[in-house]
Amino acid sequence: MKAYPLVAGLIFATSAVAETPTLTVYAPDYFASEWGPGPGIETAFEERCGCDLVYKTGELLPRLLLEGEKTEADVAIGFNSDITKKARESGLFAPHGLDTSALTLPVDWSDDTFLPFNYAHTAFIYDNTKITEPLTSFDALLEAPDDLRLVIQDPRSSISGLALVLWVNHVYGDEAADAWAKLAPKIVTVTKGWSESYGMFTDGEADMVLSYTTSPAYHIIAEEDLTKSAAIFEEGHYFMVELAAKLAGTDNPDLADQFMAFILTEEFQSMIPTSNWSFPAALPKDAWPDGFQDLPVPEKVLFYSEDEAAAMRDEAIEAWRSALSQ
């Protein structure tokens, strides 16, 4: 007898679920966490769509590749341009069909599948009360005294570490190995990910850390701390962009399209700076928050297409590895 209310409850629950469609968004862990942009975006989108947006986190591309066609994901957000080749080749993603002319990236972007939602440039961050004469070029960094203490990330385990070896490759080309040899004595250590490096920097263990041009904005806006600066190099900085894409096999193509379009709206874009701590991909500079408008940015932006990045990755990592293994 007691089973009836339970069964009734189940039926009621399923019908309630059926009325509210669910959009499943795969995202990196930092994105969906309470301190990332995810929660704000979820609330804003749910108001528009009358749906339930659910994040699934983890290693984004490996998880999607593991699940293949069976994935529950409708949209995946948080790819990096240096690994999109593998993602594209999987055939799991569909064109977004959006007009990308509103993008405000410092590079031309015409990808019909992967849609940018934020960007930054790789940069070395330093404490401007300790280093009072900023380094203005990569050459100057290479020639700096060897007691300058740098921490970087490993290109084999970290996306920012990979961006650095591509950056060095872009600036020095065939002489990348020499550049690494000059840099090697200054590199205190190499860490698995960004967090270890940045923790070492804020602890004072390192003078400079490989991070992004937007990192000082966090300290300026959230901590009112003006002592952290990005060194701007005249040779240019490597461009880091984060992307979203719609799954070809989505059960909710309309909702997924709606979400992809939402990415380019001012509401979405204006949430990016102070939650993702990076530049919005489609928002004119005068709409950025104060701390962002004043950030020094490089005049020259260096970038490899996904094919170029994939082609030179192994060689660039090997130049790094052999110079730092001496």
Place this chain on the structure above:
Amino acid sequence: MAQRAVAITTATLVAGMVLLPVAAVLWRGGGPGTLGPADWAALRFTLWQAAVSAGLSVALAVPVARALSRRSFPGRVALIALMGAPFILPVIVAILGLLAVFGGRGLINQIGAPLGLPRLDIYGYHGVIIAHVFFNLPLAVRLLLQGWQDIPAERFRLAASLGAPVWRVLEWPMLRRICPGAFTVIFVICLGSFAVALTLGGGPRATTVELAIYQAFRFDFDLGKAATLAALQLALGLAAGAFALRVAPKGGFGVGLDRQIDRWDGTGVAARLADSLWIALAAGFLLLPLLSVALAGLPGLAKMPPEVWAAAARSLALALGATALTLALALPLLTGAGETAALMGISVSGLVLGTGYFLLLQPVIRPGDAALPVTMLVNALMALPFVIRILRPGLEGARRDYARLAASLGLSGWHLWRIVYLPRLRRPLGFAAGLTAALSMGDLGVITLFADGDNATLPLQIYRLMGSYQMESARAAALLLLALSLGLFWVFDRGGRLHAAA
């Protein structure tokens, strides 16, 4: 015999829980991958650092455990409990704690520089070893300390009355029995090192197999290669287990009155001084980095985000579940073969294990729903070798010493365990449970593969906070984790020692 059947079944179960996921990854990856010269170099470095780290941890643990076993001083129990903390810290927190003391701008250099001492540079092979000794010395000390406590007090008295050398007749034979097993578990833990080895090693010279697995998985999505490397880790772990089985002699000291009384040797001034020095050195080495973790956490404690508390509650539940599961698996496995089977769980890369479970579960259930149970299972598998190492000497001793008596009384099965074995295992059971709970509390583990935003554990929240620049809150959360892990450890460990003299 029924007991033997249970042991074989459990060993098969444990082996299956490790081999099946690895096989699933291998199958999904389309067969074994090929290893390049860089992979073999990583393998050589991995073996070298694991062997040196384990050897040094055990060698240093001998004087420290000996000193702790024969000295009593106020705060001794608290010191022993606190000294176990490095073992259970999340890697990222432990690294920052170590660097606060040994780093280029760390405490030692800040004190040393004005005194004109040469600068200590931690980064290099020696840094890897120092960090691994920091993590594993406490475990080695506890395992050996237990060995000392298992020597019946009557033997010490007899040796003293006969003027026999305690070291040669009592301590050395005990060490020969305990050390190979202690070396093996630490060796196998160090095989899986990645972030610690890389950061303290100063760069790509310190590349381990685990890094190669991570790279294969994350950037190349070469599952065949990841599984091949994991199988290699497994083979190394099993070889280490077989080695320990061969090297450790059987036998013991016979039965005493099963109580503890004061030692009669080591009362000279030189011995007292040496013991005090060893205890002070070990305490300083292990506790200073912890102190820095605690101090770094204090400022952010007041404004810690509420999500951290929810994650802490989740982690506590996870730790208790993993503890129960580990003990349930461990008790039937307290044999040499069982110990070797259990080593498999910690030999294999957590990433590959997690991926394997992901593949196995995916057709049946949503991986996100299985996040916490799978994390609990993997934590239990990882703690199993330690638990068995802790329990086995005690059980073997009790079997040897009381089996005849028990047989003459007709005790068997559950009654034998309840009346004879379990009371004798109270102390190691408490320690083993405490260690498992604390270990599982601090493990980031496979949850990163499955987490769905609302089932984050405390270590994962620490990583999330750090990833969002919130270093201060992350440090506060790390302090909370440290306090909770130590608290859990203390409750279990203390429980095991209640009503036991000394």
